[in-house]
Amino acid sequence: MRHAWRRPRRRAKSRAMNDYILETDNLVKEFKGFVAVDNVSLKVRRGHIHAMIGPNGAGKTTCFNLLTKFLQPTRGAIRFNNIDITGDPPAKIARRGIVRSFQISAVFPHLTVLENVRIALQRKLGGSFYFWRSDKTLSRLDTRAIELLAEVGLDAQNRMVAVELPYGQKRALEIATTLALEPELILLDEPTQGMGHEDVDRVMQLIKKVSADRTILMVEHNMKVVAGISDTITVLARGSVLAEGPYAEVAKNPQVIEAYMGTAENEASGSQA
Incomplete structure (x- = not known):
């Protein structure tokens, strides 16, 4: 699958390439028998822009709510800077250096x-x-x-x-x-939602700029943004991780194309491009 936007040049990292700022192990969230997040294991590398994508209902926002402890996981663990934060309340999560934005400007x-x-x-x-x-x-x-x-x-x-x-x-x-x-990790929930072309480009460049010396994990539907600035992409479908890797790799995955990417790309070219 081809895409019109070029991947960004990978930035030099000052830390070891195996240094992850955020990790989850088999994260599960159930709501009265419905499994919204199903054994999701993430590894977010320090200093990278990591995008989480997937169709509506894939579990992306629920994952964000688990990471910031607006929801308590049913099972699984969350580690930040190698410290288990699974039981921490939201205020303590923020004090540790994890700060989240929401879909609606606040x-x-x-x-x-x-x-x-x-x-x-x-x-x-x-x-x-x-x-x-x-x-x-x-x-x-x-x-x-x-x-x-x-x-x-x-x-x-x-x-x-x-x-x-x-x-x-x-x-x-x-x-x-x-x-x-002064966050170490910024979670951005749909940062370009509802924006026109000029605003999307401006915010995309802004995210790239502020990512220097910081780590960003974002949920985003606009594939121009995802392809243009992300170092790593995690694709969710039905609450589970379907694929993970650089955009060029993930975009060629047949399961991803079937579940999400083809539809999203058509939407992007029709309404975003």
Whole structure:
């Protein structure tokens, strides 16, 4: 199977090639007898962009919910930096350095772009978020907030109210607030969902940019994005791993073509290209 987009040049890695930041062993999630995730074993290499794809109902979002502990696995284990985190609550998962975005952009619409990032940066002050603190008290965070906004291309919009941003820039702001939490591993759930061509290209380049010195695991339907920036792809079908590897390898797998890739590619060429 051929694809119009070229695979990215593989980035040099500073760590050993067998160094995995996230691993799951035979992860299972059952809902009253229905098996949504069926013995999924993942190995996410440090510093890579790892995409998880599959048809609707394949178990991708359930896997994300298990990794971030919004759901407790029925069986199996999760390790982060070689530490078993299977029993950790969501807040502890975030403190360890795993931060997740969601399919719907989650920003404070009536605060400015700068204020949104400052809220995320308040973790450095210790304790809870301080919505009632004076602007003067929080101004110490401005320099770092502007740096993060520059990283996602929003420093010029820092005084804009978030609700006034175009959709693609709202997603960029969400990524900036995610970076403010200093994650080692970023989980992106459908980062380009609902975007037009220009926004898809912008967010795709943004993901590539922020992946430097970080690891990204993403669920994504847009095959242009998956083919263009992913180092490794895991294909799920009916809750199980169907195939895994680089895009060029996975795209030739007959089972993947039958279960997912052919349909997804046709959709991409018809509505995304």
